[in-house]
Structures are given as structure tokens and as C-alpha cells.
Amino acid sequence: MTEPDRDHSPTASPAPSRPGTTIELERVTKVYGAGALAVQALSPISVTLAPGQAVSVVGPSGCGKSTLMRLIAGLEAPSSGTIRVGGRPVAGPLEDLGIVFQRDLLLDWRDVLGNVLLPAEIKGLAPAAARRRAAGLLAELGVERFAGHYPWQLSGGMRQRVAIARALLPSPTLMFLDEPFSALDAMTRDQMNVLLQQVQSAEHVTTLLITHSILEAVFVADRVLVMSGRPGTLLDDIAVDFPRPRRLSLRETPEFSAIVRRIREQFVRTGDLVG
Template sequence: MLEAGRTTAIVGPSGCGKSTLLRILGGLDRPSGGRVLLGGAPVREGMPGVGVVFQRDLLLDWRNILDNVLLPAQLQKRDLTHAVARAHALLGELGVGDFTDRQPWELSGGMRQRVAIARALLCEPSLLLLDEPFSALDALTRDQMGVLLQRVQGDGRTTAVLITHSIPEAVFLSDRVLVMSARPGLILDDIPIELPRPRTLAMREEPAFAGLTRRIRMHFERTGVLTG
């Protein structure tokens, strides 16, 4: 069960089923057994209460930045006056508010991913699914994106699930980390992350942070995923 308003990170080796699990949570794939419920109702594809950010930003090159962000509201036939105001607010908070009339191909990879996050958050989803959203970014941009995501999601109204290969990223962004084994993808550990919020990049140098990353890394060392 996912605790409302909290972020759960899932880490594990490639091929263990992390992204498949995320697709099931989003209603994009059907589970072979069991059910996924959101607010008591079965999750289905295109459900309004779910926002998704993939590894690729998937922006539409023929729509400008503002129109890309507004797409979910238009598909759901929502009030565009409110949607436009929220889109401007999100883009501003994510540091791309001056680029609303630009085309996606005019922006850097990090800026495009900020737009993708704004689009996912536009309709205030109760569940936000993040499938390695920063994996294609350079280290500095990745760090900055982690801080920004924490800020825009900080109202506590959105439950989030983050898939990542980065152990420090999982600890930094989440309230709970699930550690998965290699195929067949069992849960090895369920770790509460009780670090104070808001979190800063400097916290990654503190003993408590290092202890949590070490606990996760030891699982992969014991199972032979990490060596040396």
C-alpha cells in the first residue's frame, strides 16, 4: 500500500520489473494477478488522477511549451482559464516560465524534462509516476531537478512513485525505498527514509544519508549485482 502524500522510490537492477510495475500502477499494463486501486476504484489507462513522467519527455514538437503543458487539461475538457494560470505557475516554479512560446526543440534536455514534469502536475494528480525521469541528464542538471521536483511536489497532496537506478537519488527524493532483487523481482527491503524536509544537496554528505545509501547498496553487493 502507498501512503497518501508520500513518495516511494523503487530501486533494483535492470530487468527486475521496476518499469513494468510502474506501468501497472498507471493502468498502462494489466497485472497477471491482484488489483491496483486508486481512491477505491480500479486504475485504468488515461485515468484523470494519474500523472506520468517518463525517461523521455515526449513533448509534441508542433506545440509550443505552454500548449504542451495544457494538453492534459484539453484532453480532460477542463476549464482552460484555470489550467493556463496553473501552467504558468508551474513553469515559473520550475525555472522555464520565460519559454512558454518556444518550441520543444529550442530547449535543452533538462529544460524539456521540466516541461514534462509541469505537464504531469497540471491537473493536480493524486498519483504521480516517475520512470527514471532524470536518467538522460548530466549530473549537475540531475541534482537541480531533484531539488525542483521536491519543491513543486512539496504540498503533500500528491502521492508519488519514483523508479530510479540511483541509490542517492532514491534516498534524497523519497519517504520510503523499496529494494528489488534481480529477476524474478522480489522485494528485498522496505526502508523508511526519515530525513527532515525540505532536503538540501548538502544533506547527502551527512552520516544519516550515507547510512541509508549503504544499507541499500549492501543488498546489491550480497546478491552480486554490485561487485568490488
């Protein structure tokens, strides 16, 4: 039996024309530990991300990509500098944010629909509207036929589609993804890249994608931030303005290759990649 929508509940329907949220970092640093054991994870980073932008962060292992994401998400505090989201200093975990990790963290005892609806239960969203939203997202992500399946019955790529649907259920203005496709085979990963940029456009969500893959970073993004090895800082900031929707054949164009080459050359110069 479905419960009626309550008028006073927050709604779970997308709002494509909303103004979005600006993310501003001003001389942000992060040091873990103290004294001889101190690890400087990030040296000063200043950058502003525009509302609705799809931003990729690419950099060598251990350069502080996940740290940067956790700081913006309000899961950890910077050692110095300020982070503002929507004009307000970040003082704790952001509410208006969906996060997707490399491990999908789906609950094995809930079916796909039950997993996608989890944020609705936590946030107390109107159940009928949440179910409509969930059905729409599962269709958008191409897994509507699996609503009644359990996570252990799905492939890795399908599980990540469900994880993305769950992150988007409350229609957050921000979505952060930390190496969401790293455990997938190359073909599935390519497919997920196409899907992610479709969903990003459809949902008008400001996206921060952390990845080791230069191809992936460029394919899905409006902008690529290139980070140096530890302590991580910004080496480059590249606008990627290929029209959307994008097809995989874009990766074979000289324009695309030029951006990939520019990023590779940065890593060769810093010694993070053998040329």
C-alpha cells in the first residue's frame, strides 16, 4: 500500500532550473598528524567551481584527491584556509550532496528500489513522490528492470548505477564521485562514462568526479583540475567545452587528444608519469 504524499514534506522531484551552488576554496591546506609523523596532504589550493559544472579532478595516487573531496563535503576540516559552499562556510557534513564511492556500499538485505529509497527514509521525504523519483532515476540509469533484485544479483556496473540513483534521489545540487568506476572492466567503464555525462546534464547537478583516468576525466567534464603529487596542489585547470551529449568517438578526435596530451605532459614534467 502506498502512503499519500504529505504536503509539508520536502519534495523529491528534480528542479532543473534551480540556481545551483558555488563552491569556493581559498588557500585550503590539509596536514594529517603532527610533528615528525605529519603528512602534508594538500598545499594551498584556491579554486571556484560554478553551479552546474561537471568538474573532474585527476592526479597521481596519494596526491590528496579524496582529501580534497572530503574537505569540501564537510567530512573533515581543513588545516587552514576557507571553503564556502553556496556562500556559506562549510561547518559540517553537507546536506545537499550525494556521494558515490568506489565501493558502492549498497545494503545487501534491501532490493534495488529499497536501496535507492534509503535517503528518502533518512530525510523523511514524501514516500509516493520519492517512489516516483526512484522509478524515474532507475529508468534514466537503465536499471528499471532490476528494481526488485538484490545487490548481490547485479554486476559491478549495475551496482554503481544503483549507487548513483541513490545519491541523486533527494535531487541534491551537488554530487561527488570518488573513483566510482575504478573497479569496473574497461568496456563497462566506458559505458558508465557515457551514462554519467547524460545523467549529469539531465539532473543539472554540480559534479565533482575524482579519477585516475585522464580519458575519463576529460570525457565527462566541463573542466578538469590537474593535481600534482603530494603535497597536492593545482597544476592546471582546463576548460573542456565539447558539446553534449558526448559519444565515445569523441575520444578519437584531435581536439580531445590534445587535452589528454596536455594533462599527460604535466605528469611527465612532475615525474608522476613516465613519458
